[in-house]
Amino acid sequence: MRFYVSFGGKYAQEAHPVFVNGVWADGRSDPRANEMRYAHPDNWIEVEAPDESAARQIVVDHIGSYWSMMYNEAEWDAHSWTDRQRWFPGRCILELWADGRIEVP
Numbered sequence: 144m145r146f147y148v149s150f151g152g153k154y155a156q157e158a159h160p161v162f163v164n165g166v167w168a169d170g171r172s173d174p175r176a177n178e179m180r181y182a183h184p185d186n187w188i189e190v191e192a193p194d195e196s197a198a199r200q201i202v203v204d205h206i207g208s209y210w211s212m213m214y215n216e217a218e219w220d221a222h223s224w225t226d227r228q229r230w231f232p233g234r235c236i237l238e239l240w241a242d243g244r245i246e247v248p
Contacts, residue, residue, distance in 0.1 A: 151211030185233030
């Protein structure tokens with residue numbers, strides 16, 4: 144199943160340094176992080192996992208608690224593309240997979 148993770152919009156005008164300068168939320172250095180944008184509320188992460196519990200664990204393992212909401216495919220697809228673009232005008236900044244793959248779209 145595919146899940147979509149948002150970063151919350153309350154503090155959209157504040158800096159969001161989760162993926163800046165190759166450093167992940169837990170302080171690990173990773174050159175792939177240089178390619179990603181900020182974990183800004185305009186952007187989202189996509190997670191491929193067998194269920195929501197596994198998806199949540201994958202997200203926590205990779206970025207810690209620096210996220211807000213998780214939507215399943217039905218919840219994400221229930222809204223029109225126009226609505227999603229209004230709420231999330233950025234882009235997918237990271238894809239995480241249950242088999243351990245990490246992709247930067």
